[in-house]
Amino acid sequence: MNVAFATVQQHARMLENLDRWIDVAVEYAKGKSFDPNVFVQARLAPDQYAFVRQVQAACDSAKFLAARLAGKDPPKHPDTEQSIDELHARIRNVVAYLKTFREEDFAGADTRVVPLTFRPGKGMLGADYLFEMQTPNFFFHVTTAYAILRQNGVGLGKVNYIGSLTLRDV
Protein backbone atom coordinates (compact mmCIF):
# COMPACT_ATOMS: atom_id res chain seq x y z
CA MET A 1 0.00 0.00 0.00
CA ASN A 2 1.20 3.50 -0.86
CA VAL A 3 0.39 5.73 2.13
CA ALA A 4 0.54 8.99 0.19
CA PHE A 5 -1.88 7.74 -2.45
CA ALA A 6 -4.29 6.34 0.17
CA THR A 7 -4.14 9.63 2.09
CA VAL A 8 -4.81 11.74 -1.00
CA GLN A 9 -7.86 9.55 -1.70
CA GLN A 10 -8.95 10.00 1.93
CA HIS A 11 -8.70 13.76 1.66
CA ALA A 12 -10.61 13.80 -1.65
CA ARG A 13 -13.40 11.78 0.01
CA MET A 14 -13.53 14.16 2.99
CA LEU A 15 -13.70 17.17 0.66
CA GLU A 16 -16.64 15.50 -1.11
CA ASN A 17 -18.27 15.09 2.31
CA LEU A 18 -17.62 18.80 3.05
CA ASP A 19 -19.23 19.66 -0.28
CA ARG A 20 -22.37 17.78 0.83
CA TRP A 21 -22.41 19.43 4.29
CA ILE A 22 -22.64 22.75 2.47
CA ASP A 23 -25.68 21.44 0.57
CA VAL A 24 -27.30 20.55 3.89
CA ALA A 25 -26.49 24.05 5.19
CA VAL A 26 -28.09 25.63 2.11
CA GLU A 27 -31.26 23.55 2.62
CA TYR A 28 -31.31 24.59 6.28
CA ALA A 29 -31.02 28.26 5.28
CA LYS A 30 -33.84 27.88 2.74
CA GLY A 31 -36.07 26.29 5.39
CA LYS A 32 -35.48 29.25 7.69
CA SER A 33 -35.57 31.81 4.86
CA PHE A 34 -32.11 33.28 5.42
CA ASP A 35 -29.31 33.82 2.92
CA PRO A 36 -27.00 30.75 3.02
CA ASN A 37 -24.07 33.04 2.20
CA VAL A 38 -24.23 34.14 5.85
CA PHE A 39 -22.33 30.92 6.61
CA VAL A 40 -19.36 32.11 4.53
CA GLN A 41 -18.28 34.55 7.26
CA ALA A 42 -19.41 32.50 10.28
CA ARG A 43 -16.72 31.56 12.80
CA LEU A 44 -16.35 29.86 16.20
CA ALA A 45 -14.15 32.50 17.82
CA PRO A 46 -13.41 36.11 16.79
CA ASP A 47 -9.72 35.34 16.27
CA GLN A 48 -10.22 32.10 14.37
CA TYR A 49 -10.68 31.72 10.60
CA ALA A 50 -14.20 32.15 9.20
CA PHE A 51 -15.88 29.29 7.33
CA VAL A 52 -14.58 30.52 3.94
CA ARG A 53 -10.99 30.40 5.15
CA GLN A 54 -11.45 26.97 6.76
CA VAL A 55 -12.65 25.60 3.42
CA GLN A 56 -9.82 27.28 1.51
CA ALA A 57 -7.24 25.96 3.99
CA ALA A 58 -8.62 22.40 3.82
CA CYS A 59 -8.44 22.55 0.01
CA ASP A 60 -4.90 23.92 0.07
CA SER A 61 -3.70 21.39 2.62
CA ALA A 62 -4.88 18.47 0.48
CA LYS A 63 -3.58 20.05 -2.74
CA PHE A 64 -0.11 20.69 -1.31
CA LEU A 65 0.12 17.21 0.20
CA ALA A 66 -0.55 15.60 -3.19
CA ALA A 67 1.70 17.94 -5.17
CA ARG A 68 4.67 17.97 -2.77
CA LEU A 69 4.72 14.19 -2.32
CA ALA A 70 4.56 13.68 -6.08
CA GLY A 71 7.21 16.34 -6.76
CA LYS A 72 4.80 18.46 -8.83
CA ASP A 73 3.83 22.14 -8.81
CA PRO A 74 0.30 22.59 -7.44
CA PRO A 75 -2.22 24.83 -9.24
CA LYS A 76 -2.66 28.30 -7.72
CA HIS A 77 -5.95 29.34 -6.10
CA PRO A 78 -6.07 33.02 -5.07
CA ASP A 79 -8.60 32.69 -2.17
CA THR A 80 -11.14 35.06 -3.70
CA GLU A 81 -14.28 33.04 -2.83
CA GLN A 82 -17.10 35.10 -1.33
CA SER A 83 -20.16 32.88 -1.79
CA ILE A 84 -21.38 29.35 -1.19
CA ASP A 85 -21.37 28.72 -4.95
CA GLU A 86 -17.73 29.79 -5.19
CA LEU A 87 -16.82 27.52 -2.27
CA HIS A 88 -18.50 24.58 -4.01
CA ALA A 89 -16.46 25.38 -7.13
CA ARG A 90 -13.19 25.57 -5.16
CA ILE A 91 -13.82 22.23 -3.47
CA ARG A 92 -14.80 20.48 -6.71
CA ASN A 93 -11.81 21.94 -8.51
CA VAL A 94 -9.41 20.58 -5.89
CA VAL A 95 -11.14 17.18 -5.72
CA ALA A 96 -10.75 16.90 -9.51
CA TYR A 97 -7.04 17.79 -9.16
CA LEU A 98 -6.55 15.17 -6.43
CA LYS A 99 -8.18 12.57 -8.67
CA THR A 100 -5.59 13.13 -11.42
CA PHE A 101 -2.96 11.40 -9.25
CA ARG A 102 -2.12 7.73 -9.68
CA GLU A 103 -0.43 5.46 -7.18
CA GLU A 104 2.81 5.47 -9.19
CA ASP A 105 3.06 9.27 -8.85
CA PHE A 106 3.92 8.69 -5.20
CA ALA A 107 6.70 6.14 -5.63
CA GLY A 108 9.37 7.01 -3.04
CA ALA A 109 7.17 9.70 -1.45
CA ASP A 110 7.95 8.54 2.13
CA THR A 111 11.61 9.41 1.80
CA ARG A 112 11.28 12.47 -0.46
CA VAL A 113 12.38 15.66 1.34
CA VAL A 114 9.68 18.34 1.22
CA PRO A 115 10.94 21.93 1.70
CA LEU A 116 8.83 24.07 4.09
CA THR A 117 8.04 27.49 2.64
CA PHE A 118 7.48 28.96 6.13
CA ARG A 119 10.84 27.63 7.41
CA PRO A 120 13.51 28.58 4.85
CA GLY A 121 16.34 26.05 4.76
CA LYS A 122 14.22 23.42 6.51
CA GLY A 123 12.15 20.55 5.22
CA MET A 124 10.56 17.28 6.27
CA LEU A 125 10.74 13.69 5.14
CA GLY A 126 7.64 12.84 3.12
CA ALA A 127 6.31 10.41 5.74
CA ASP A 128 6.78 12.97 8.55
CA TYR A 129 5.21 15.70 6.40
CA LEU A 130 2.16 13.48 5.88
CA PHE A 131 1.71 12.13 9.43
CA GLU A 132 2.93 15.04 11.57
CA MET A 133 1.72 18.03 9.59
CA GLN A 134 -0.58 17.67 6.58
CA THR A 135 -3.08 15.08 7.80
CA PRO A 136 -3.65 16.78 11.19
CA ASN A 137 -3.81 20.15 9.45
CA PHE A 138 -6.30 18.93 6.84
CA PHE A 139 -8.64 17.42 9.43
CA PHE A 140 -8.30 20.53 11.58
CA HIS A 141 -9.83 22.71 8.87
CA VAL A 142 -12.43 20.19 7.70
CA THR A 143 -13.64 19.56 11.25
CA THR A 144 -13.69 23.25 12.13
CA ALA A 145 -15.76 23.96 9.00
CA TYR A 146 -18.15 21.20 10.11
CA ALA A 147 -18.28 22.63 13.65
CA ILE A 148 -19.15 26.12 12.36
CA LEU A 149 -22.16 24.75 10.46
CA ARG A 150 -23.13 22.50 13.36
CA GLN A 151 -23.01 25.32 15.88
CA ASN A 152 -25.23 27.41 13.59
CA GLY A 153 -27.93 24.75 13.80
CA VAL A 154 -27.33 22.82 10.57
CA GLY A 155 -28.56 19.23 11.03
CA LEU A 156 -25.33 17.30 10.54
CA GLY A 157 -24.18 14.22 12.44
CA LYS A 158 -21.29 11.78 12.50
CA VAL A 159 -22.75 9.86 9.54
CA ASN A 160 -22.42 13.00 7.39
CA TYR A 161 -18.93 13.61 8.72
CA ILE A 162 -17.60 10.12 7.96
CA GLY A 163 -19.51 9.52 4.72
CA SER A 164 -19.79 6.10 3.10
CA LEU A 165 -17.81 3.09 4.32
CA THR A 166 -16.49 0.14 2.32
CA LEU A 167 -18.08 -2.75 4.23
CA ARG A 168 -17.70 -6.47 3.80
CA ASP A 169 -19.41 -9.47 5.35
CA VAL A 170 -17.68 -11.16 8.28
Place this chain on the structure above:
Amino acid sequence: MNVAFATVQQHARMLENLDRWIDVAVEYAKGKSFDPNVFVQARLAPDQYAFVRQVQAACDSAKFLAARLAGKDPPKHPDTEQSIDELHARIRNVVAYLKTFREEDFAGADTRVVPLTFRPGKGMLGADYLFEMQTPNFFFHVTTAYAILRQNGVGLGKVNYIGSLTLRDV
Protein backbone atom coordinates in the same frame (compact mmCIF):
# COMPACT_ATOMS: atom_id res chain seq x y z
CA MET B 1 6.54 1.68 6.27
CA ASN B 2 3.70 0.14 8.29
CA VAL B 3 0.72 2.50 8.01
CA ALA B 4 -1.07 1.19 11.11
CA PHE B 5 2.02 1.66 13.28
CA ALA B 6 2.67 5.16 11.91
CA THR B 7 -0.97 6.10 12.48
CA VAL B 8 -0.99 4.82 16.07
CA GLN B 9 2.12 6.91 16.72
CA GLN B 10 0.39 9.90 15.11
CA HIS B 11 -2.63 9.49 17.36
CA ALA B 12 -0.46 9.13 20.47
CA ARG B 13 1.29 12.38 19.56
CA MET B 14 -2.02 14.18 19.04
CA LEU B 15 -3.30 12.92 22.41
CA GLU B 16 -0.13 14.30 24.01
CA ASN B 17 -0.91 17.64 22.32
CA LEU B 18 -4.49 17.48 23.67
CA ASP B 19 -3.06 16.84 27.14
CA ARG B 20 -1.05 20.06 26.81
CA TRP B 21 -4.05 22.09 25.52
CA ILE B 22 -5.78 21.16 28.76
CA ASP B 23 -2.81 22.54 30.71
CA VAL B 24 -3.16 25.81 28.78
CA ALA B 25 -6.90 25.84 29.58
CA VAL B 26 -6.18 25.34 33.29
CA GLU B 27 -3.69 28.24 33.28
CA TYR B 28 -6.27 30.40 31.51
CA ALA B 29 -8.89 29.52 34.15
CA LYS B 30 -6.42 30.33 36.95
CA GLY B 31 -5.67 33.71 35.37
CA LYS B 32 -9.38 34.52 35.30
CA SER B 33 -10.07 32.91 38.70
CA PHE B 34 -12.65 30.39 37.52
CA ASP B 35 -12.82 26.65 38.12
CA PRO B 36 -11.13 24.88 35.14
CA ASN B 37 -13.55 21.99 35.61
CA VAL B 38 -16.15 24.22 33.94
CA PHE B 39 -14.51 23.17 30.65
CA VAL B 40 -15.47 19.53 31.27
CA GLN B 41 -19.12 20.19 30.39
CA ALA B 42 -18.53 22.90 27.75
CA ARG B 43 -19.86 22.18 24.25
CA LEU B 44 -20.24 23.90 20.86
CA ALA B 45 -23.89 22.99 20.27
CA PRO B 46 -26.54 21.74 22.70
CA ASP B 47 -26.89 18.44 20.82
CA GLN B 48 -23.17 17.80 20.41
CA TYR B 49 -20.90 15.98 22.90
CA ALA B 50 -19.43 18.04 25.75
CA PHE B 51 -15.65 18.37 26.12
CA VAL B 52 -15.44 15.33 28.44
CA ARG B 53 -17.10 13.10 25.84
CA GLN B 54 -14.95 14.47 23.01
CA VAL B 55 -11.82 13.53 24.98
CA GLN B 56 -13.20 10.10 25.86
CA ALA B 57 -14.16 9.45 22.23
CA ALA B 58 -10.73 10.53 20.92
CA CYS B 59 -9.08 8.18 23.43
CA ASP B 60 -11.39 5.31 22.49
CA SER B 61 -10.93 5.85 18.76
CA ALA B 62 -7.14 5.61 19.04
CA LYS B 63 -7.32 2.66 21.45
CA PHE B 64 -9.65 0.67 19.21
CA LEU B 65 -7.62 1.40 16.09
CA ALA B 66 -4.46 0.01 17.70
CA ALA B 67 -6.15 -3.01 19.28
CA ARG B 68 -8.30 -4.04 16.29
CA LEU B 69 -5.46 -3.74 13.77
CA ALA B 70 -3.18 -5.78 16.03
CA GLY B 71 -5.89 -8.38 16.75
CA LYS B 72 -5.83 -7.65 20.49
CA ASP B 73 -8.53 -6.92 23.09
CA PRO B 74 -8.39 -3.26 24.14
CA PRO B 75 -8.51 -2.29 27.84
CA LYS B 76 -11.93 -1.11 29.06
CA HIS B 77 -12.47 2.48 30.18
CA PRO B 78 -15.92 3.11 31.72
CA ASP B 79 -16.23 6.85 30.86
CA THR B 80 -16.58 8.02 34.45
CA GLU B 81 -14.33 11.09 34.21
CA GLN B 82 -15.80 14.24 35.77
CA SER B 83 -12.78 16.50 36.26
CA ILE B 84 -9.79 17.89 34.39
CA ASP B 85 -7.48 15.71 36.49
CA GLU B 86 -9.41 12.59 35.52
CA LEU B 87 -9.27 13.60 31.83
CA HIS B 88 -5.49 13.99 32.10
CA ALA B 89 -5.32 10.51 33.63
CA ARG B 90 -7.49 8.99 30.87
CA ILE B 91 -5.38 10.53 28.11
CA ARG B 92 -2.08 9.49 29.68
CA ASN B 93 -3.38 5.98 30.28
CA VAL B 94 -4.32 5.57 26.62
CA VAL B 95 -1.06 7.13 25.36
CA ALA B 96 0.85 4.62 27.51
CA TYR B 97 -1.25 1.80 26.02
CA LEU B 98 -0.58 3.02 22.46
CA LYS B 99 3.14 3.08 23.20
CA THR B 100 3.15 -0.63 24.10
CA PHE B 101 2.65 -1.48 20.41
CA ARG B 102 5.58 -2.37 18.15
CA GLU B 103 5.66 -2.25 14.35
CA GLU B 104 5.56 -6.07 14.14
CA ASP B 105 2.22 -6.11 16.02
CA PHE B 106 0.65 -4.67 12.85
CA ALA B 107 2.03 -7.15 10.31
CA GLY B 108 -0.80 -7.84 7.85
CA ALA B 109 -3.03 -5.16 9.42
CA ASP B 110 -4.04 -3.70 6.03
CA THR B 111 -5.81 -6.90 5.00
CA ARG B 112 -7.11 -7.99 8.42
CA VAL B 113 -10.93 -7.88 8.54
CA VAL B 114 -12.16 -5.80 11.49
CA PRO B 115 -15.73 -6.60 12.64
CA LEU B 116 -17.92 -3.55 13.33
CA THR B 117 -19.75 -3.80 16.66
CA PHE B 118 -22.43 -1.34 15.50
CA ARG B 119 -23.08 -3.30 12.25
CA PRO B 120 -23.49 -6.99 13.21
CA GLY B 121 -22.32 -9.29 10.43
CA LYS B 122 -20.33 -6.50 8.78
CA GLY B 123 -16.69 -5.52 8.96
CA MET B 124 -14.02 -3.56 7.14
CA LEU B 125 -10.61 -4.31 5.70
CA GLY B 126 -7.93 -2.95 8.01
CA ALA B 127 -6.79 -0.31 5.52
CA ASP B 128 -10.37 0.90 4.94
CA TYR B 129 -11.04 0.88 8.70
CA LEU B 130 -7.99 3.11 9.20
CA PHE B 131 -8.45 5.55 6.31
CA GLU B 132 -12.25 5.76 5.99
CA MET B 133 -13.33 5.55 9.62
CA GLN B 134 -10.84 5.67 12.49
CA THR B 135 -8.51 8.46 11.40
CA PRO B 136 -11.33 10.87 10.42
CA ASN B 137 -13.19 9.92 13.62
CA PHE B 138 -10.12 10.46 15.81
CA PHE B 139 -9.38 13.89 14.36
CA PHE B 140 -13.05 14.83 14.59
CA HIS B 141 -13.02 14.44 18.37
CA VAL B 142 -9.55 15.93 18.93
CA THR B 143 -10.35 18.99 16.82
CA THR B 144 -13.77 19.48 18.40
CA ALA B 145 -12.16 19.33 21.85
CA TYR B 146 -9.68 21.97 20.69
CA ALA B 147 -12.51 24.11 19.25
CA ILE B 148 -14.43 24.02 22.54
CA LEU B 149 -11.42 25.38 24.45
CA ARG B 150 -10.66 27.89 21.70
CA GLN B 151 -14.22 29.21 21.64
CA ASN B 152 -14.08 29.66 25.41
CA GLY B 153 -11.13 32.02 25.04
CA VAL B 154 -8.21 29.68 25.74
CA GLY B 155 -5.11 31.01 23.96
CA LEU B 156 -4.36 28.13 21.59
CA GLY B 157 -3.14 28.34 18.00
CA LYS B 158 -2.13 26.07 15.16
CA VAL B 159 1.33 25.56 16.69
CA ASN B 160 -0.31 24.00 19.77
CA TYR B 161 -2.57 21.92 17.57
CA ILE B 162 0.20 20.47 15.39
CA GLY B 163 2.86 20.15 18.09
CA SER B 164 6.52 19.48 17.31
CA LEU B 165 7.73 18.64 13.79
CA THR B 166 10.66 16.44 12.78
CA LEU B 167 12.62 18.89 10.60
CA ARG B 168 15.73 18.39 8.53
CA ASP B 169 17.99 20.73 6.60
CA VAL B 170 17.38 21.05 2.87
